[in-house]
Amino acid sequence: MHLAAARRLPRLLPLAIAVALLGAGLVLAGNPAAAQAPQSKVTINGTAANKWEPANAAVRTGGTVTFRITGGVTHPVVSGDGSKPEGDDRFDASDCGLQQMSKVGDSCQVKFPEDGNYPYFCQVHVTQGMKGVITVGTSAGGATTTTGGEAGSVVEPPSAAAPPSSGRPAIYWAGWGLFALGALLALVLIALYVRFWPGFSRPKS
Ligand SMILES: [Cu+2]
Numbered sequence: 001m002h003l004a005a006a007r008r009l010p011r012l013l014p015l016a017i018a019v020a021l022l023g024a025g026l027v028l029a030g031n032p033a034a035a036q037a038p039q040s041k042v043t044i045n046g047t048a049a050n051k052w053e054p055a056n057a058a059v060r061t062g063g064t065v066t067f068r069i070t071g072g073v074t075h076p077v078v079s080g081d082g083s084k085p086e087g088d089d090r091f092d093a094s095d096c097g098l099q100q101m102s103k104v105g106d107s108c109q110v111k112f113p114e115d116g117n118y119p120y121f122c123q124v125h126v127t128q129g130m131k132g133v134i135t136v137g138t139s140a141g142g143a144t145t146t147t148g149g150e151a152g153s154v155v156e157p158p159s160a161a162a163p164p165s166s167g168r169p170a171i172y173w174a175g176w177g178l179f180a181l182g183a184l185l186a187l188v189l190i191a192l193y194v195r196f197w198p199g200f201s202r203p204k205s
Helices: 003-030 150-155 170-196
Strands: 039-046 057-069 077-079 107-112 116-122 131-136
Touching: 003 170, 039 131
Parallel strands: 039 057, 057 131
Antiparallel strands: 057 107, 077 116, 116 131
């Protein structure tokens, strides 16, 4: 290796470290364990656009969902996916009927003691698509703790085809890839630097 090239090596080191740090950050961001667990209290707004905002929400087991009207009255809440006008009785929406949810500022609360997916809709605006799903459970999206394939992903650069069976988001695996790439680059740079930098040259005996 030419000396000129060797001189440039140290300048690449921060880049390699930055890549590794970025990867580590992505791993943390994408790790389901570090991802925010569902809240015990969630508020869903019934808006002037006749939409639930957010329509889909996650709440912890035993948590409470508050439906609040911010516009476009009226928004009575009914349990069900909207296929039947009368809904189903999967959760108790008796406090969220026409009487209670008739003007801006009105709100009602529903407690969800059991895990599951609970579709709901607005009795008045269901035909406009005013419906959503409340997911109840302690873990967000039912992520698994499978660790298979982790070792293999450390060496590979990020790939769009993240292991689909892992239950972890692609960003997590991309993070591992970036981290490995950066760390590898840093190691190679340090090795080259030590090997070729004149100040580090070993005394020849
Ligand atoms: Cu409505």
